[in-house]
Amino acid sequence: MQLGTYPTPVQHLAALSRPGTSLWIKRDDLTNPVYGGNKIRKIEKLLAEAKRRGARRIVTVGAVGSNYVLATGIFALPLGVGVDAVVVPQPRTQHVVDNLRADLAQGITLLPASSYAHAAVLVASRLGRGAYYVPAGGSNRIGVMGYVDAAAELAAQVRAGEMPMPDLVVVALGSGGTVAGLVAGFAAEGMTSKVLGVTVAQPPWIVEGQARSLAKKCAPKGALQDLPKRLEVDRRYLGRGYGYSTAKGESALAEAAKVGLSLDLTYTAKAFAAALDRVAEGRAPTVLFWHTLSSARMDLLLRDAPDERAIDGKLTSLLRDAG
Ligand SMILES: *Cc1c(COP(=O)(O)O)cnc(C)c1O
Numbered sequence: 033m034q035l036g037t038y039p040t041p042v043q044h045l046a047a048l049s050r051p052g053t054s055l056w057i058k059r060d061d062l063t064n065p066v067y068g069g070n071k072i073r074k075i076e077k078l079l080a081e082a083k084r085r086g087a088r089r090i091v092t093v094g095a096v097g098s099n100y101v102l103a104t105g106i107f108a109l110p111l112g113v114g115v116d117a118v119v120v121p122q123p124r125t126q127h128v129v130d131n132l133r134a135d136l137a138q139g140i141t142l143l144p145a146s147s148y149a150h151a152a153v154l155v156a157s158r159l160g161r162g163a164y165y166v167p168a169g170g171s172n173r174i175g176v177m178g179y180v181d182a183a184a185e186l187a188a189q190v191r192a193g194e195m196p197m198p199d200l201v202v203v204a205l206g207s208g209g210t211v212a213g214l215v216a217g218f219a220a221e222g223m224t225s226k227v228l229g230v231t232v233a234q235p236p237w238i239v240e241g242q243a244r245s246l247a248k249k250c251a252p253k254g255a256l257q258d259l260p261k262r263l264e265v266d267r268r269y270l271g272r273g274y275g276y277s278t279a280k281g282e283s284a285l286a287e288a289a290k291v292g293l294s295l296d297l298t299y300t301a302k303a304f305a306a307a308l309d310r311v312a313e314g315r316a317p318t319v320l321f322w323h324t325l326s327s328a329r330m331d332l333l334l335r336d337a338p339d340e341r342a343i344d345g346k347l348t349s350l351l352r353d354a355g
Pocket of ligand 1: 069070099100169171204205206207208209210211296299300324325326
């Protein structure tokens with residue numbers, strides 16, 4: 033099943049490059065015109081699996097403003113596959129509120145949970161006949177194969193001379209699937225690029241462990257030995273935690289806006305801040321920032337969405353003070 037338009041472009045960000053270090057971008061914000069970003073590559077694998085299993089519903093879990101939950105609803109519901117999403121608290125931002133409203137407009141069933149422990153209980157109650165369980169972020173072995181393919185796509189672009197071999201590929205590290213697929217895929221392709229996973233969720237050691245274990249599951253047997261050194265994880269951009277903005281993220285977001293890119297404060301601004309710092313350090317001649325946020329028009333998805341005040345209080349109580 034193909035939902036995306038591939039290959040997504042690679043572009044040189046000349047204005048943000050320095051003598052000796054060039055910054056490039058992989059435009060996975062453009063994977064789909066209705067809703068793009070990194071979740072599309074995972075969801076096309078996961079929906080194929082749901083169909084193969086004859087599932088009538090996907091049961092999943094995420095933060096209340098999860099991009100993964102929204103993307104799953106957008107692509108699964110028109111195929112007749114329902115979406116039950118157990119959602120947990122996160123700081124209130126406009127992006128989170130918009131995603132929540134868009135989820136309800138799509139017809140996603142949202143089940144509020146006060147914590148991940150409570151979420152596990154609610155997930156268990158929704159499993160059973162016709163249900164396909166997908167973990168947070170779509171990051172199981174099947175979803176991650178979408179990013180193994182993405183790594184092969186970039187390898188082909190490098191071979192075709194569209195960009196030099198990147199020394200460092202910088203990407204946000206949330207549920208770990210994107211990083212894992214790129215690490216495994218670069219190994220399979222014989223790419224020399226190292227992946228820099230910028231931690232945006234916590235606890236950081238769980239997040240890193242998840243990425244490393246998923247990469248192992250998806251890499252060719254012969255590549256397992258050098259897998260650990262293909263990934264570097266940087267926790268310094270996390271700040272207070274998942275969904276909280278940081279000063280560095282805010283200034284990276286402003287830099288990106290100057291070259292026409294729109295980032296979010298939860299994921300891409302933190303990763304872009306790390307990319308800009310690595311460019312300034314100048315140790316890696318070619319740095320590639322992997323854009324993972326949808327840049328599709330959100331207003332179109334909100335056209336028939338309920339007003340925030342009309343949303344059930346059990347759901348809005350999951351929007352925590354971001355201050
Ligand atoms: C989900 C998400 C990520 C993180 O991807 P994982 O595969 O969960 O690590 C990065 N950026 C954006 C915008 C996302 O929605």
